[in-house]
Amino acid sequence: MIVELGHFTLILAFVFSVTQAAFGFTGAAAQRIDWINAAKIAALVQFLFTTLAFAALTYAYVTSDFSVRNVFENSHTLKPLIYKISGVWGNHEGSMLLWVLVLALFGAAVARFGGNLPSTLRARVLGVQALIGIAFLTFILATSNPFERIVPAPADGQGLNPLLQDPGLALHPPILYVGYVGFSVAFSFAIAALIEGNIDASWARWVRPWTLLAWSFLTGGIALGSWWAYYELGWGGWWYWDPVENASLMPWLVGTALLHSSIVVEKRNSLKSWTILLSILTFALSLIGTFLVRSGVLTSVHTFATDPDRGVFILAILCLAIGGGLALYAWRAPHLKGGRLFQPISREGGVLLNNLLLTTAAATVFLGTVYPLVLEVFNGSKISVGPPYFNATFVPLMAPLVAAVAVGPLLGWKRGDIAGALSRLKATALTAIIVFIFVAWTAGQNSVWAALGIFLAVWLAGGVLTELARKIGLSRKSPMESWRRLMRIPRSSWGMSLAHFGLAVFIIGATGLSFWKEEKIVLMQVSETAEIKDYRVTFNGVRDQKGPNYIARQAVFTIQHKDKEKFSMTAEKRRYPVSQQETTEAGIKSGWLEDLYIVIGTNDEKNGQTVRIYLMPLVGWVWMGVLIMVFGGLLSLTDRRFRIGVPERQKIAGPSPAE
Amino acid sequence: MLLTESATAVEPSELLENPHLEARARSLSVDIRCLVCQNQSIDDSDADLAKDLRKLVRKKLKEGASDEDIRDYLVSRYGEFVLLRPRIKSDTYILWFGPFIILLAGIIGIFIFFQRRSKSNSTQPSLILTEDEEKRISELTNNRG
C-alpha cells in the first residue's frame, strides 16, 4: 500500500513540476504576481511529494518488502538496518529518485529563500528547475520505476554488493548529489537570465551562494568516494581516472571556474557572457556524467547496471537541456552588454587565467574519457585511455594554475601591480626554494618531481599567508590595529584563504602519495617479522570472525614502530555468502606523516600467508586539505552579504575586500 | 612516473630477483590493461588473466626483451586496447595534442578579447583608475567639497 502511495506521490510530483514550469514561465512573461506565487507553491509541493515518494521507497527497504523488485534486487534480510537504508540509493532506480529529490530540494529552497530575487527572475529560475524535474521524473516513471512489484514475492532478496555496505560509501551519493545536482540552480539562473536578456552584478550575487553550496558538497562528495576507495579496495589507491570519477571531476573543475568567474561579474560587472556559458557547462557536465555512468557506453568499476534504452532517454534529455541551453546562449548572449574594462595584469586577469586553465583541464579529462568511444564509432578501432594519459596531461596544466593562485589575490582589480605582488612574495619564494632543495636532496627516489610538488604547495601556502598579512597590514600597522583588522575580515574572505590553503595541503598529500609510497610483499609464517622503513611487523596468525552477514578470515599483526609502544592491527578477507563475493578489509594505522597499510592475500596457509605491507606517506594531508577546502566554501556561505542579497556600496574605510 | 598509483596485486612468488628487471616489470604492468576487469591495470588486478600477463611480462624481461618489444607483443595479440597509455599514431593525434591545442586556442581567444576591448574603448590603459585610486579621488574631492 505504502509502495503504491509512493508511486502515486511520484506521479503527483510530476504533475506539480508541470504546474511549476507553466506558472513560472507564463507568470514571468505576463508579469502576473499571482501566477508567480503559484509557481513558488508548486515548487514546495513538488518537493513534498518527492520526499514522500522517497520515504515510501525507504519504508519498503526498511521493512524488507521483497515484493518490490528494486528491494528484492538490492537488499536482504541479513543486512544491517543502516545499510538497508543506504541501499535505497545504492542502485540505479533508487539513486535516480535521490537525484530528483535533491533537484526538488533546491527548487524548493529557491522558492522559500529567494525572497530577495526579482520575482520574474525567480519565477523563471523555478520554471527551468521544473523543466529539468519533468525530464527526469518522466525518465524514472517510464524506464526506471523503483516501485515496480514482482509477483509472487520472493522470500528473501539478492543482497547488496558487499562493497556498498560501508559508512563512507553510504554517505557518498547524497553528499555528491547535493553538489552534482545543485549546479542545476546556477544553470537555471543562467537560462533565466538569458531569457530576460539582462545580467548585472546583482545576478552574480544571487547565484554565488547556490554555486558555493553545490561546489562545497561536490568537493566533499568526491573526496568521500576517494577516501572510501583508499581504505576499502585494498590497493591504497585513491584516484584511478575511472570514467565515473572523471564524470564528477569535470563539473568540479568547471564549477570552480564558475565560482571565480561569478566573482568578477559581481565585483566588476565583467566576463558576463563567459560566466553564463560556464553556468550552463557545469550542469551540462553533470548531465553528461549521468549519461556516461548509466547508459552503458563506457566500462567502469562502478557503472550501474546498464540498459541502452535508458541511455537513449538520457541522451534525449541531454539534447533538450544542453542543446536548448547552448542554443539560447548562441542566440541571446551576443546581445548582452559588455562590462567594465580591465588590464590583462589584474585580479580579473588572474581569474581569466584560472578559468582558462581549469576549463582546459576539464576539456582534457573529457577528451581522455570519451576518446575511446568516439574513436570506435569513427573507425572501429578500440583503444584504452588510462591513468598514464591523464597524469601526463592534467598535472602539467594544474601546476601553473597552482603557482598563479598564490599571486592572483595579491593583484588589484582593474589594474594590478605585478611587480609589487611578486616583491611581496619574496619571502615565500625563498622559503619554497629552500624546501625544494631540501626535498630534492633528501628524498631519494623521484626526488625532483616530488620536490616540485612540495615547492608548489609551499609557494601557494606562503602566498595565502602573505595576502592575509597584507590585508591586516602586518608590517605597516601596529599589532593592535592588525589584530582588529584580522577580526574584521569578512567570512567570504576567510573562505577564500582557507580554500586556497587547503589546496596547498592537499597537494602535499598528493605528492607524498604519488612518489614516496613504499611496499613490501612477503609470504609470512606465524611469528615471522617483516621490516618496512622503521616499522617491524610481526604476523601472529589467522582466526575466523563472524559478522552480521559475512565470515571473515582475520590476520593479526603486532607492530613495533621505532621505540614507541607496540600496537596490534588486523587485516581481513571477508566472504559474503549471499552474493558470493569477497572483500578485502585493510588494516590501517593513520598518522600525521604516513599511514601503515596492511592487506592479506587469499591463499592456503600451507605455504604461509601473503601479506602486503605499504607505507602511505602524507595521505592524511589529502583528506585534511580537502576538508579545509570544504570548510572554506561553507564558511563563505555564511557571510552576511549573501543573506542580504542586495549589492552593497563599498565603504571607504579599511582595506578593499580581497575576494 | 607522475602520480602513478603503484597499488598492486602482485604475489611474492611472482617477483623477479633482479630489482632492475622487477622495477621494469612493475612500470610496464601499470600501463597494461587487465582485459577482463573494468579499467584496472594488470598490476592492480587479482584476476587470473592479469596474473598470467604479469608472469608473461617478467618471462619476456628475463629473456632480454625491451619494453617496446613486450608492448608490441601484447598489442599484436590483443590490439591497442591492451595499452592503458595509448600510443601516439595518426589515430590518437587529437588525443595527445588536443589539450595543447585547446590551451593555445584559449590563449589566442583571450588575446583577441583584450584586443577588441582596447579597440572599442579608446581610453588609455594608464588612465583606467583602480578602485583604490578612485577612492582616493573621491576622498580628496569630498574633503574639498
Place this chain on the structure above:
Amino acid sequence: MRQLLFLLPLSTFILLAAYFGLGLTKDPGLIPSALIDKPAPTFDLPSLMPGEKGINEHDFKGKISIVNVFASWCVPCLAEHPIWMQIHNNTSIPIYGIVWKDKRETAMRWLEKHGNPYTRIGYDPLNVFGIEWGVYGAPETYIVDKTGRIRFKHVGPIFPKLWQSQIFPLVEKIRAEKQ
C-alpha cells in the same frame, strides 16, 4: 564572425551527442581481434586425451578449420555445445577444441557427459595458447583458412543465427578462394 563564435559550444555539443548516440549501439566490453588476416601464431599443445596427438599450427594447412576455446567451468560453453555437435555431425569442417585454464580430468568428464564434437583437443592449462591467440575469456571461436591465416573471431557463445548469417557464409567464401 562574433556570432559564429557563440555557436561554437552548441555545434560542439551536437557533434558529441551524435557520437554518444552511435556509441549506444556499441559494446564497450568487446575487443576486436588483432589477429584477423594474420597467420595463426605458433603453438604446440599436447592432447587433452592421453596418448592422442596434440595440435600445432601446421594442422591448419590445406583446409578450413574451426578453433573453439572452451572449459568445463564455463557456462556459455555448455550453452553453445549442441551447435558444435550439430556441426560435427552435419558438416566436414574440423573443429579443434582448446581446453583453456581447466583441469584435465574435469574437462574429460565434461566431454564424456555432453559429447565430443572435436577432431582433436589441445590442453592449455597454463594459458600459453590463450595469450598467443589473444584469448581473454571462454568461449571464443576462430576460423582459420587453408593457408593457416585467422579470418574470424567471435567472443562469446555461438548461436544458430550467427552461424547462418556470418560464419557459414565466410566458410563458403574461403572455400571459393583460389590459393
